[in-house]
Amino acid sequence: EIVLTQSPATLSLSPGERATLSCRASQSVRSYLAWYQQKPGQAPRLLIYDASNRATGIPARFSGSGSGTDFTLTISSLEPEDFAVYYCQQRSNWPFTFGGGTKVEIK
Amino acid sequence: QVQLQESGPGLVKASETLSLTCTVSGGSISSYYWNWIRQPAGKGLEWIGRIYSSGSTNYNPSLKSRVTMSVDTSKNQFSLNLNSVTAADTAVYYCARGQGWADYWGQGTLVTVSS
Numbered sequence: 001e002i003v004l005t006q007s008p009a010t011l012s013l014s015p016g017e018r019a020t021l022s023c024r025a026s027q028s029v030r031s032y033l034a035w036y037q038q039k040p041g042q043a044p045r046l047l048i049y050d051a052s053n054r055a056t057g058i059p060a061r062f063s064g065s066g067s068g069t070d071f072t073l074t075i076s077s078l079e080p081e082d083f084a085v086y087y088c089q090q091r092s093n094w095p096f097t098f099g100g101g102t103k104v105e106i107k
Numbered sequence: 108q109v110q111l112q113e114s115g116p117g118l119v120k121a122s123e124t125l126s127l128t129c130t131v132s133g134g135s136i137s138s139y140y141w142n143w144i145r146q147p148a149g150k151g152l153e154w155i156g157r158i159y160s161s162g163s164t165n166y167n168p169s170l171k172s173r174v175t176m177s178v179d180t181s182k183n184q185f186s187l188n189l190n191s192v193t194a195a196d197t198a199v200y201y202c203a204r205g206q207g208w209a210d211y212w213g214q215g216t217l218v219t220v221s222s
Binding site for chain 1: 151152153154165167168169201203205206207208209210212213214215
């Protein structure tokens with residue numbers, strides 16, 4: 001099973017700041033990595049798939065990069081609604097797995 | 108707009124079977140993969156398994172001996188059965204659409220296993 005490690009666990013930032021979230025895989029997942037946003041009491045929402053493709057309706061301030069074992073989700077300028085937990089997920093090998101999450105909180 | 112809705116008992120006794128159904132509206136269940144994903148309170152996400160509209164399945168090896176999924180295309184529904192449940196199976200259970208990514212999700216349903 002591929003293990004995804006996300007860092008940091010918590011990111012404390014102010015609105016308007018840039019957020020950089022990391023996801024590292026225990027083995028190569030090629031470009032088969034997605035990012036999700038989850039707010040309290042809600043289901044996760046797909047943001048990015050195949051490492052760098054924005055899902056339908058996702059604002060341009062969200063971008064993804066990386067391949068192999070190291071990936072990054074960048075939020076260029078945090079909006080108030082962006083404070084949430086973010087998960088990465090791989091679909092390279094079954095079972096599909098998620099990282100442990102990064103919480104982006106208001107500083 | 109595709110919508111998914113989970114239904115089933117919110118309380119299951121230990122050692123019994125957890126049964127959930129996901130109803131898909133706003134689109135056909137055919138030609139897609141359908142998934143069950145769960146999340147214990149305050150914890151991360153676990154992919155339980157997926158089923159194609161034809162009925163072929165993939166189960167997480169960690170749960171494979173206890174999981175069965177099925178699909179009813181006539182009702183636009185798919186289902187999850189998890190047997191011999193324990194307190195460790197207490198979680199919010201989500202149904203979702205997607206072959207590798209989950210692009211549409213249900214709102215989730217909390218299932219509590221009681222001893």
